[in-house]
Amino acid sequence: FTLSWVSFLCMDMICKRFGPKASVKVSILALALNLAVSGLFWLVSLAPGMWGAYYDTGSLEVNAALNATIGGSWYVVLGSSLAMLCSSFVNSHINQFIGHLTDNGSFATFALRxxxxxxxxxxxxxxxxxxxxxxxxxxxxxxxxxTCSITGALAELLCEIALSPVGFRVASGWEREGVGEKYVQAHAADLEARM
Structure with missing residues (x-):
């Protein structure tokens, strides 16, 4: 809940400038990096020896708990990875759909989508x-x-609402400065060819 909204704001910014395909690609890259870091933490948890907290307490349970925390739980990694993959696809495509209907370049339409x-x-x-x-x-x-799904979504949405003006300024700056212009033009040509 603390950081999830940041990735959604980033997806919205990327989607505004580069489209849903780019947003999903970046999400998949982020997911791959997250899985790599989780794997690295798991390897660290297998390293022999004791954590510093063991020497403070003398408890093997503390050492085992730290190894479990650092190593993560496979089902949490699986659940969060699957959740992010599904939600990035849903978020990006809904954002783009609303953008096609309403976007006039204003903050109001960015906020709506x-x-x-x-x-x-x-x-x-x-x-x-x-x-x-x-x-x-x-x-x-x-x-x-x-209840958790609805409550969490509302809390995370409120966080994004608070910082969406910053996201809008960044995405608008990308447009003004022509960031990724070749990609945007190629994507537009690809869409025209399909129609």
């Missing part, structure tokens, strides 16, 4: 994670799964 796509995307993100991890492994009821 970002807030709607983020609200729905965050709900999907939280729902997939809650079903895969919380319901399956921790026995959450469906009421808990849905």
């Amino acid at each position: 970002s807030y709607v796509s983020t609200g729905i995307g965050q709900f999907v993100d939280n729902l997939v994670f809650a079903v895969v991890v919380s319901h399956t492994f921790f026995g959450w009821s469906w009421v808990q799964v849905l």
Whole structure:
């Protein structure tokens, strides 16, 4: 909940300038990096020896808990990876759909497409994670799964709302400065060829 909204704001900015395909590609790259870091942490947790906290407490349980925390839990990594993959696709495509209907380059249309796509995307993100991890492994009821998904989506949307003016300025700056112009033109030509 603390950082998830940042990735959604980034997707909205990328989507505004480069389209949904680019946004999903960046999300997949970020997911691959996240999985690589998780794998590295897991390897660190296998290293022999004791953590500093073991020497403070003399407890093997503390050392084992730290190894489990650093190494992560496979089902949490799986759940969060699947949730991010699904939600990035949903967020980016809803954002682009609304943008095709309304975008006139103003903050109001950026906000509309970002807030709607983020609200729905965050709900999907939280729902997939809650079903895969919380319901399956921790026995959450469906009421808990849905309540957490809705509450989390609203909280994360409020965070994005607070910083979306910054995201709009950055995305508008990319347009003014012609950042990625070759990609944008190639993407537009590709879309025209399909129609």
